Amino acid sequence: GAVVSQHPSWVICKSGTSVKIECRSLDFQATTMFWYRQFPKQSLMLMATSNEGSKATYEQGVEKDKFLINHASLTLSTLTVTSAHPEDSSFYICSARYLPTGSSADTIYFGEGSWLTVV
Amino acid sequence: DQQVKQNSPSLSVQEGRISILNCDYTNSMFDYFLWYKKYPAEGPTFLISISSIKDKNEDGRFTVFLNKSAKHLSLHIVPSQPGDSAVYFCAASFMNYGGATNKLIFGTGTLLAVQP
Numbered sequence: 430g431a432v433v434s435q436h437p438s439w440v441i442c443k444s445g446t447s448v449k450i451e452c453r454s455l456d457f458q459a460t461t462m463f464w465y466r467q468f469p470k471q472s473l474m475l476m477a478t479s480n481e482g483s484k485a486t487y488e489q490g491v492e493k494d495k496f497l498i499n500h501a502s503l504t505l506s507t508l509t510v511t512s513a514h515p516e517d518s519s520f521y522i523c524s525a526r527y528l529p530t531g532s533s534a535d536t537i538y539f540g541e542g543s544w545l546t547v548v
Numbered sequence: 549d550q551q552v553k554q555n556s557p558s559l560s561v562q563e564g565r566i567s568i569l570n571c572d573y574t575n576s577m578f579d580y581f582l583w584y585k586k587y588p589a590e591g592p593t594f595l596i597s598i599s600s601i602k603d604k605n606e607d608g609r610f611t612v613f614l615n616k617s618a619k620h621l622s623l624h625i626v627p628s629q630p631g632d633s634a635v636y637f638c639a640a641s642f643m644n645y646g647g648a649t650n651k652l653i654f655g656t657g658t659l660l661a662v663q664p
Contacts, residue, residue, distance in 0.1 A: 539591035
């Protein structure tokens with residue numbers, strides 16, 4: 430199947446600093462990527478939908494100035510957590526929409542996830 | 549407001565038996581449903597999906613059933629194997645006019661443990 434890669438897998442940062450997480454579709458072009466976060470033992474919560482070349486669409490309650498999303502190319506979306514605080518510590522997962530050539534059925538593939546710990 | 553619910557946080561099944569994972573949703577506008585398997589500290593892995601125009605989709609050991617009137621779907625795994633032990637999430641979505649999947653709304657997950 431298609432491969433979506435996230436980097437870094439885990440990161441520790443100091444409170445008040447910013448950290449960037451990358452999401453790449455390795456063998457396909459993704460016009461749409463999604464960013465989720467998951468707290469321990471909870472569901473994956475959608476944060477924002479990222480469309481290549483346009484502004485991300487944020488879900489209600491997600492601060493767009495705090496969680497900056499850039500989808501500059503068809504294979505890369507980035508999530509930057511600005512002025513991180515300990516409560517931002519979470520597991521962040523991206524996904525990308527894969528639509529095979531000539532097919533009308535798409536599949537959503539997920540990255541491996543990135544653990545963020547803010548100390 | 550949890551639009552997609554998995555009321556069983558955990559399920560234990562003997563190897564070789566059938567595992568049945570259930571999922572309920574509240575929004576009748578959802579028209580595409582997916583099941584994902586997830587290990588700790590990893591991203592979800594796609595298992596199987598079903599469109600609202602169908603009531604059953606089968607792929608190997610995995611079968612998904614959809615009951616639109618009850619707003620209920622289930623994932624059947626048969627026979628269950630120890631390697632199936634993981635957290636299973638159901639997800640619901642709206643297909644846009646181009647047929648592309650929009651954002652996924654996830655359930656809370658069910659931890660499946662398959663005992664050897």
